[in-house]
Amino acid sequence: MSEDTKIDEAQCCCGQVSLKFTGGPKKVLACSCDYCQRRTGSIIQFSAWYTADQIVSQTGEVKHYQGPNNPGVDYMFCPECGSTVYWEIPGLTALYGSRLYGVAVGNFADRDYPQPTMENFVSNRHHWLGDVGTEETNAEVSPFIVEALQAGMSD
Ligand SMILES: [Zn+2]
Numbered sequence: 190m191s192e193d194t195k196i197d198e199a200q201c202c203c204g205q206v207s208l209k210f211t212g213g214p215k216k217v218l219a220c221s222c223d224y225c226q227r228r229t230g231s232i233i234q235f236s237a238w239y240t241a242d243q244i245v246s247q248t249g250e251v252k253h254y255q256g257p258n259n260p261g262v263d264y265m266f267c268p269e270c271g272s273t274v275y276w277e278i279p280g281l282t283a284l285y286g287s288r289l290y291g292v293a294v295g296n297f298a299d300r301d302y303p304q305p306t307m308e309n310f311v312s313n314r315h316h317w318l319g320d321v322g323t324e325e326t327n328a329e330v331s332p333f334i335v336e337a338l339q340a341g342m343s344d
Pocket residue numbers: 201202203204205206267268269270271272
């Protein structure tokens with residue numbers, strides 16, 4: 190199956206929420222900021238970004254919350270099992286020109302999933318953690334995300 194026709198399916202732990210995308214992720218990011226660590230319970234967070242027109246199907250009920258330390262981000266989670274499956278940064282929609290969905294890479298449970306190309310908050314990485322191998326690293330948040338968060342808050 191080619192990358193164009195491959196379906197990437199993200200599911201919560203219990204399977205109640207499912208999202209299927211086609212065309213592969215636009216970007217895959219890694220982040221080690223304190224907020225991402227607490228939100229995921231993992232020492233590094235991996236997110237994949239898709240545009241709304243890549244959604245093939247979406248099932249299940251989600252609840253959402255605005256990140257208190259990330260006011261420009263709206264997180265969607267399964268009310269049954271608590272998995273955060275995807276999120277939106279409204280400001281990114283304005284900058285990117287299309288509605289974007291961030292999806293937790295772990296929810297694909299696909300060991301052949303593309304590796305991240307950008308890592309943020311490298312300065313906050315656990316001391317023993319090796320290089321993730323991204324093309325771009327930022328000591329803290331990438332300027333693009335800062336711009337998107339500010340754009341979302343000024344709406
Ligand atoms: Zn669930």
